[in-house]
Amino acid sequence: MLASDTIRVQAALTDARGTVRFVGGCVRDALLGRKVKDIDLATDLTPPAVIEALTKAGIRFIPTGIDHGTITALPDHRPFEVTSLRRDVETDGRRAVVAYTTDWREDSLRRDFTVNALYADADGTITDFHGGLADLEMRHLRFIGDADTRIREDVLRILRFFRFHAQINCPAFDRVGLDACRARRDLLPELSAERVAGELLRLIGLPDPIAALTVMLTDGFLDHWLPEAKETAVLERLIDRTADPILRLAALLPTGADGQAVATRLRLSNKDAARLSFLTDNATPPGDEKAARATVYHLGADRARDRAILGTARDGERRAGDGWARLSSVAQGWTPPLFPISGKDAIALGLIPGPALGAALTRLERDWIDGDFLADRDTLLARLKTMC
Numbered sequence: 001m002l003a004s005d006t007i008r009v010q011a012a013l014t015d016a017r018g019t020v021r022f023v024g025g026c027v028r029d030a031l032l033g034r035k036v037k038d039i040d041l042a043t044d045l046t047p048p049a050v051i052e053a054l055t056k057a058g059i060r061f062i063p064t065g066i067d068h069g070t071i072t073a074l075p076d077h078r079p080f081e082v083t084s085l086r087r088d089v090e091t092d093g094r095r096a097v098v099a100y101t102t103d104w105r106e107d108s109l110r111r112d113f114t115v116n117a118l119y120a121d122a123d124g125t126i127t128d129f130h131g132g133l134a135d136l137e138m139r140h141l142r143f144i145g146d147a148d149t150r151i152r153e154d155v156l157r158i159l160r161f162f163r164f165h166a167q168i169n170c171p172a173f174d175r176v177g178l179d180a181c182r183a184r185r186d187l188l189p190e191l192s193a194e195r196v197a198g199e200l201l202r203l204i205g206l207p208d209p210i211a212a213l214t215v216m217l218t219d220g221f222l223d224h225w226l227p228e229a230k231e232t233a234v235l236e237r238l239i240d241r242t243a244d245p246i247l248r249l250a251a252l253l254p255t256g257a258d259g260q261a262v263a264t265r266l267r268l269s270n271k272d273a274a275r276l277s278f279l280t281d282n283a284t285p286p287g288d289e290k291a292a293r294a295t296v297y298h299l300g301a302d303r304a305r306d307r308a309i310l311g312t313a314r315d316g317e318r319r320a321g322d323g324w325a326r327l328s329s330v331a332q333g334w335t336p337p338l339f340p341i342s343g344k345d346a347i348a349l350g351l352i353p354g355p356a357l358g359a360a361l362t363r364l365e366r367d368w369i370d371g372d373f374l375a376d377r378d379t380l381l382a383r384l385k386t387m388c
Helices: 004-015 025-031 047-056 105-106 132-138 145-151 157-167 175-190 193-204 210-218 231-237 245-252 259-266 272-281 291-299 301-315 323-335 343-348 357-368 377-388
Strands: 022-023 040-041 061-065 070-073 078-085 088-089 094-102 118-120 126-128
Touching: 004 040, 004 078, 022 025, 022 094, 022 245, 025 040, 025 118, 047 070, 047 272, 061 078, 088 105, 105 343, 118 132, 126 132, 126 272, 145 157, 145 175, 157 175, 157 193, 157 210, 157 259, 193 210, 193 245, 193 259, 231 245, 231 272, 231 301, 245 272, 245 301, 259 272, 272 301, 291 301, 291 323, 291 357, 343 357, 357 377
Parallel strands: 040 078
Antiparallel strands: 022 040, 022 118, 061 070, 070 078, 088 094, 118 126
16 A cells, blocks of 8 residues: 555645545455555545646546546556545435535445445554444444445445455344345345346355355345355355355356356356356266366366366265366366367368368267377378268
């Protein structure tokens, strides 16, 4: 937080006679002794004044959320979100209309949890309007003010309640907050799929999301967005082996679940949708190393490793046997060879291009795989001549 690019952004704003403070997650994580990933700054300058200050300092910026007072500063290509102090004028549970203010306490009142409403000056002085320091010390996640009001301002805060509970390792749920979330869980279907997916994947990817997910499943918080998920047993067995959120999401789904339907509902990216659909297949472990090599050849090393990790978790260590371990070992230590011949080679032999030749090459590759990749190029070319 004291890097030169940080100081440069702060100096640009203070030179414009603004007050600037660190806010939110970067303050929370620094106080917890964790690595700070994203730096958010709050200032009493209005967005036009922020743009003018950054321009004068020669700092590139993007008006990413200018309607809500946020400008992304990009000194040396590292992003800093600079948000003007604001207060909510109107909210509908999904978005807010804001007005700008110079009152730091007023700005803090529109934030979600006490531990996320801590401000820090450059010298480390903390401004805490709501007891967030004490809550952080006790690992207690608490809404600012009236929990129901905070939730009605933005329903996504229900999911954020569970995510931050897991993120700061709370030993128990705040009862008032949990009851307020339960009372408003029927509003969750009104959220956009993208926002829901973002929160779920962040939660699932945390070091220990089990307690939060257990309550979410038991109390019906995921009934609309993830009705397939019923329990966390597979995820519990997998959690120490990978932090990959898509792999963990697959572990929440029963074997044979329609991964594509889940991906469509959550509007996952095409890449993530393809992975989830693949991972929810009802796969069986390879019976020997030859079969393991064939699997790695067809799937690629990354997908084979994913399948081995998930398969072991689904079957349980005792029932999984050697099959998944064998697949994992081959995926990590064996490089699949390239099929030694191509259509060009076939045409060079005088064979006629067309569907018949394509089918012959496909059969030949299948036989090569069945033979554990031992046949060399000359053997395969000779065999191709007899096939056509």
